[in-house]
Amino acid sequence: MGNRIKDKVAIVTGGAGGIGSATGTVFCEEGGKVVLVDRDGVALDDAAARIRDTVPGATVLTVIADVANEISAADIAAKTLDGFGRIDVLVNNAGIRSYSPLAEASAQSWQEILGVNLLSYAFMSKAVIPAMRASRQGSIINISSTYAVTGRPSMGQYDATKAAILALTRTLAFEETPNGIRANAVCPGFTLTPFHVAKAQANGQSAEDLRTADIDGCLMRRWADPREVAYPILWLASDEASYITASTLMVDGGRPVV
Numbered sequence: 462m463g464n465r466i467k468d469k470v471a472i473v474t475g476g477a478g479g480i481g482s483a484t485g486t487v488f489c490e491e492g493g494k495v496v497l498v499d500r501d502g503v504a505l506d507d508a509a510a511r512i513r514d515t516v517p518g519a520t521v522l523t524v525i526a527d528v529a530n531e532i533s534a535a536d537i538a539a540k541t542l543d544g545f546g547r548i549d550v551l552v553n554n555a556g557i558r559s560y561s562p563l564a565e566a567s568a569q570s571w572q573e574i575l576g577v578n579l580l581s582y583a584f585m586s587k588a589v590i591p592a593m594r595a596s597r598q599g600s601i602i603n604i605s606s607t608y609a610v611t612g613r614p615s616m617g618q619y620d621a622t623k624a625a626i627l628a629l630t631r632t633l634a635f636e637e638t639p640n641g642i643r644a645n646a647v648c649p650g651f652t653l654t655p656f657h658v659a660k661a662q663a664n665g666q667s668a669e670d671l672r673t674a675d676i677d678g679c680l681m682r683r684w685a686d687p688r689e690v691a692y693p694i695l696w697l698a699s700d701e702a703s704y705i706t707a708s709t710l711m712v713d714g715g716r717p718v719v
């Protein structure tokens with residue numbers, strides 16, 4: 462076990478999911494105290510139990526909440542401060558997908574995806590900024606996607622939210638750098654999370670099929686393990702990245718060059 466973020470207090474939204482739980486695990490392995498937030502209480506308990514099992518002495522608090530709700534965001538920040546007295550890191554990671562072509566996308570699905578993938582990032586940032594400003598330091602890491610900067614059919618709603626996250630991140634950096642707060646975005650590529658495994662299984666493929674698949678969309682020709690995305694997030698959370706702000710970090714196995 463290391464100490465790259467020793468005693469830093471980190472909130473991770475979507476903490477029950479693939480990248481979120483891997484981030485929580487890596488943070489605990491490196492001495493952080495983690496608040497995992499998710500609206501899926503069962504998956505959240507499972508994720509926290511797995512972390513406690515694999516990382517001896519891990520400090521994990523769980524909060525069941527819908528982060529698309531501004532009041533929930535304020536409540537999560539308050540619970541974190543009650544539990545740990547400080548907030549050093551926010552990883553905005555909760556996300557949902559929508560597969561409607563834009564010509565068919567409903568107002569309701571727009572509202573849902575904007576609420577989770579964009580507004581929650583804004584609400585959570587707003588909720589933690591006062592505590593970060595008070596300690597004159599903090600790191601906000603917004604999980605976007607490679608599709609923020611490239612195109613494809615049928616996921617326009619998702620891709621639009623991911624592009625908006627990059628603009629949100631830049632503005633946060635402009636506004637909060639004078640207060641000691643860094644803001645950066647991470648754009649994962651193909652990451653083998655339970656979401657993708659379940660989707661593949663519904664189409665008759667196994668997790669092993671995916672793990673061994675030859676992916677022609679990136680130089681690495683394979684999926685990332687969620688920990689391979691969690692480590693760059695850890696780096697941005699740590700003081701090792703003290704001069705990094707307003708950046709967009711592609712964690713994509715070399716997608717733009719293929």
Ligand SMILES: NC(=O)c1ccc[n+]([C@@H]2O[C@H](COP(=O)([O-])OP(=O)(O)OC[C@H]3O[C@@H](n4cnc5c(N)ncnc54)[C@H](O)[C@@H]3O)[C@@H](O)[C@H]2O)c1
Pocket residue numbers: 474475476477478479480481498499500501504526527528529554555556557577604605606607648649650651652653654655656657
């Ligand atoms: N897996 C990939 O290939 C990939 C690629 C690029 C970007 N991303 C992004 O990374 C992030 C995590 O992806 P993942 O694959 O781990 O997803 P996932 O589906 O495994 O996890 C997402 C988590 O967010 C939670 N969530 C959804 N809406 C919520 C809400 N309103 N309030 C609280 N929690 C909520 C879900 O319950 C789930 O546990 C997402 O933002 C996703 O868009 C993933």
